[in-house]
Amino acid sequence: xxxxxxxxxxxxxxxxxxxxxxxxxxxxxxxxxxxxxxxxxxxxxxxxxxxxxxxxxxxxxxxxxxxxxxxxxxxxxxxxxxxxxxxxxxxxxxxxxxxxxxxxxxxxxxxxxxxxxxxxxxxxxxxxxxxxxxxxxxxxxxxxxxxxxxxxxxxxxxxxxxxxxxxxxxxxxxxxxxxxxxxxxxxxxxxxxxxxxxxxxxxxxxxxxxxxxxxxxxxxxxxxxxxxxxxx
Amino acid sequence: xxxxxxxxxxxxxxxxxxxxxxxxxxxxxxxxxxxxxxxxxxxxxxxxxxxxxxxxxxxxxxxxxxxxxxxxxxxxxxxxxxxxxxxxxxxxxxxxxxxxxxxxxxxxxxxxxxxxxxxxxxxxxxxxxxxxxxxxxxxxxxxxxxxxxxxxxxxxxxxxxxxxxxxxxxxxxxxxxxxxxxxxxxxxxxxxxxxxxxxxxxxxxxxxxxxxxxxxxxxxxxxxxxxxxxxx
DNA sequence: TTAACCGCTTAACACTATTTAACAGCCTTT
DNA sequence: AAAGGCTGTTAAATAGTGTTAAGCGGTTAA
Numbered sequence: 001x002x003x004x005x006x007x008x009x010x011x012x013x014x015x016x017x018x019x020x021x022x023x024x025x026x027x028x029x030x031x032x033x034x035x036x037x038x039x040x041x042x043x044x045x046x047x048x049x050x051x052x053x054x055x056x057x058x059x060x061x062x063x064x065x066x067x068x069x070x071x072x073x074x075x076x077x078x079x080x081x082x083x084x085x086x087x088x089x090x091x092x093x094x095x096x097x098x099x100x101x102x103x104x105x106x107x108x109x110x111x112x113x114x115x116x117x118x119x120x121x122x123x124x125x126x127x128x129x130x131x132x133x134x135x136x137x138x139x140x141x142x143x144x145x146x147x148x149x150x151x152x153x154x155x156x157x158x159x160x161x162x163x164x165x166x167x168x169x170x171x172x173x174x175x176x177x178x179x180x181x182x183x184x185x186x187x188x189x190x191x192x193x194x195x196x197x198x199x200x201x202x203x204x205x206x207x208x209x210x211x212x213x214x215x216x217x218x219x220x221x222x223x224x225x226x227x228x229x230x231x232x
Numbered sequence: 233x234x235x236x237x238x239x240x241x242x243x244x245x246x247x248x249x250x251x252x253x254x255x256x257x258x259x260x261x262x263x264x265x266x267x268x269x270x271x272x273x274x275x276x277x278x279x280x281x282x283x284x285x286x287x288x289x290x291x292x293x294x295x296x297x298x299x300x301x302x303x304x305x306x307x308x309x310x311x312x313x314x315x316x317x318x319x320x321x322x323x324x325x326x327x328x329x330x331x332x333x334x335x336x337x338x339x340x341x342x343x344x345x346x347x348x349x350x351x352x353x354x355x356x357x358x359x360x361x362x363x364x365x366x367x368x369x370x371x372x373x374x375x376x377x378x379x380x381x382x383x384x385x386x387x388x389x390x391x392x393x394x395x396x397x398x399x400x401x402x403x404x405x406x407x408x409x410x411x412x413x414x415x416x417x418x419x420x421x422x423x424x425x426x427x428x429x430x431x432x433x434x435x436x437x438x439x440x441x442x443x444x445x446x447x448x449x450x451x452x453x454x455x456x457x458x459x460x461x462x463x464x
Numbered sequence: 465t466t467a468a469c470c471g472c473t474t475a476a477c478a479c480t481a482t483t484t485a486a487c488a489g490c491c492t493t494t
Numbered sequence: 495a496a497a498g499g500c501t502g503t504t505a506a507a508t509a510g511t512g513t514t515a516a517g518c519g520g521t522t523a524a
Contacts, residue, residue: 006295029245029292118289118297125297132305147408147462149452161481162454187305190278198501199483205503221501223491393471430511431473437513453511455481 006121007031009050011041011067012083013059017106021054024110038062045071050078052120057084068101079120083108128173137172140216140231144172151210158210163188167203171219171229181226238353239263241282243273243299244315245291253286256342270294277303282310284352286345289316300333308409311352315340360405369404372449372463376404383442390442395420399435403451403461413458 008030012018015036022034033048035041039061045053053071055064068080082103102116137144142153146169149160160168166188170179185192185200204219204227211217216232240262244250247268254266265280267273271293277285285303287296300312314335334348369376374385378401381392392400398420402411417424417432436451436459443449448464 028290029295121295122297125301129301129304132301133308148450148464162457163482186274186278187302191275195484198485201501202483202503204501208502223500395472427474430475433511434473434513436511440512453481455510 006051007033007048008052008054008117009033009035009041009044009048010054011035011038011044011059011064012054012056013037014056021113024113028114038064038067041067042070045074045078052117053078053080055080055082057082079124081113081116081120131173132169134173137169137175139172139211139229140214142211142214142217144168146172153214163199163203164206164210167200168207168229171207171227175229175231178222178228179226184226237263238283239265239281240284240286240349241265241267241273241276241280242286243267243270243276243291243296244286244288245269246288253345256345260346270296270299273299274302277306284349285310285312287312287314289314311356313345313348313352363405364401366405369401369407371404371443371461372446374443374446374449376400378404395431395435396438396442399432400439400461403439403459407461407463410454410460411458416458 006029008025010018010021010025010032012021012034013036018034018036022032025032033044033050035044037060041055041062044050053068055067057064059067064082064084068082071078071080080101082101083106084103085106102120104113104116135145135147137146139151142151144151146165149162149165151158151160167184170184170187173179181197181200182192185196189196189199204221208219211219218230218232220228220230222228240257242250242253242257242264244253244266245268250266250268254264257264265276265282267276269292273287273294276282285300287299289296291299296314296316300314303310303312312333314333315338316335317338334352336345336348367377367379369378371383374383376383378397381394381397383390383392399416402416402419405411413429413432414424417428421428421431436453440451443451450462450464452460452462454460
């Protein structure tokens with residue numbers, strides 16, 4: 001089953017606090033990956049599909065800010081919450097500017113933590129919501145109008161069927177990122193059974209044909225995972 | 233009580249609370265679909281004609297906000313009530329802006345829940361009622377007067393037959409959104425049998441002919457779903 | 465009263481969208 | 495490198511739609 005779970009990477013050198021955070025978040029239904037220092041943290045990030053990072057600022061081997069920068073290098077959209085001592089608060093405020101970031105000063109209550117996490121998740125959901133209702137997407141030289149079920153490049157115009165349309169909309173929403181096969185099936189076909197899956201493959205072929213003139217547009221398969229729309 | 237035909241999707245991971253909600257709502261005459269997590273919730277929504285969603289915010293696999301977003305993607309007009317812990321109240325208030333949304337903090341009484349549900353249903357009925365009795369619709373440069381069964385653009389005037397009129401009224405009420413084929417049949421023809429369905433296709437053709445002068449007005453078919461009136 | 469008309473339904477046929485099937489090729493694991 | 499599952503592609507079968515025109519019952523006007 002494709003985990004649409006929210007996975008949180010927790011990097012905290014204090015063993016007690018780390019365990020406590022991990023347990024609490026697991027109870028709340030999150031997948032948790034717990035690491036004790038910056039280096040292990042980076043490995044943890046690479047190995048899993050992390051949705052959100054909870055990073056201690058002061059840690060051995062590699063501090064939280066540095067780790068955050070490295071993570072951003074790998075996937076720029078991952079939101080990060082920093083954990084730090086109260087005494088460093090002023091310092092912290094200037095330490096990051098990315099809109100996805102947030103911070104909490106120790107000591108903190110689990111409720112406060114949950115508020116921050118929920119706030120971030122909502123921010124992300126809102127972004128996705130906007131994408132869902134976006135009027136037009138740019139796919140290199142093509143314009144895609146989901147509401148009109150239409151693709152245009154110069155004189156070229158192509159009406160899309162509803163399945164083509166919804167599938168392409170999804171790919172555009174996650175442009176550059178892999179859309180999970182089962183997620184796509186559930187969203188477009190309403191069921192992720194075998195036959196719909198094959199049907200989707202047929203539609204991927206159709207979409208590829210539409211864009212075959214343009215070498216810079218590719219729909220790439222990620223074996224066993226799904227597809228991504230890539231524009232060079 | 234006219235709760236008979238209203239189907240409520242309840243997604244709640246706490247088994248006791250879920251059962252309790254379900255039983256209570258059934259006693260009140262609602263159809264209830266109960267699911268225990270976000271993924272099952274989405275499937276439940278796809279499988280049935282859901283009129284209203286009652287979603288726990290914090291759930292395993294997929295949280296309530298994410299689920300709501302996906303449901304909105306499938307049918308943007310479905311009202312959602314979120315269930316969440318008291319401690320997150322302030323946070324919640326800002327978390328959603330859709331007029332159809334509402335929230336309740338745990339613990340709550342069943343009476344409070346019923347009040348919320350009734351309020352939402354009243355709001356929806358009122359909106360539909362207003363649209364139903366709307367005196368005129370703007371369809372790009374055309375004016376459509378359902379009561380007069382008349383369409384006007386400049387000199388051009390076209391009297392509509394009652395079937396044309398009711399079908400166009402429906403399309404206008406859901407302007408930009410797909411009107412479900414069977415819904416339309418039941419509303420305009422009173423029965424969604426095969427022959428009425430073919431009859432409706434004939435009327436769609438008639439309506440298209442009326443607007444064929446104007447490239448910006450389209451009646452688009454959504455295969456296997458229905459039709460939408462789209463004005464660019 | 466009958467002929468013309470009108471609104472709607474039914475039939476017929478062409479066409480389109482989607483699913484299913486079949487087979488070839490590819491990726492990952494052992 | 496062989497096996498098995500996953501993907502790519504094409505073509506067929508099925509299901510849904512678009513359009514035109516004939517048919518049918520009811521109303522209107524000579």
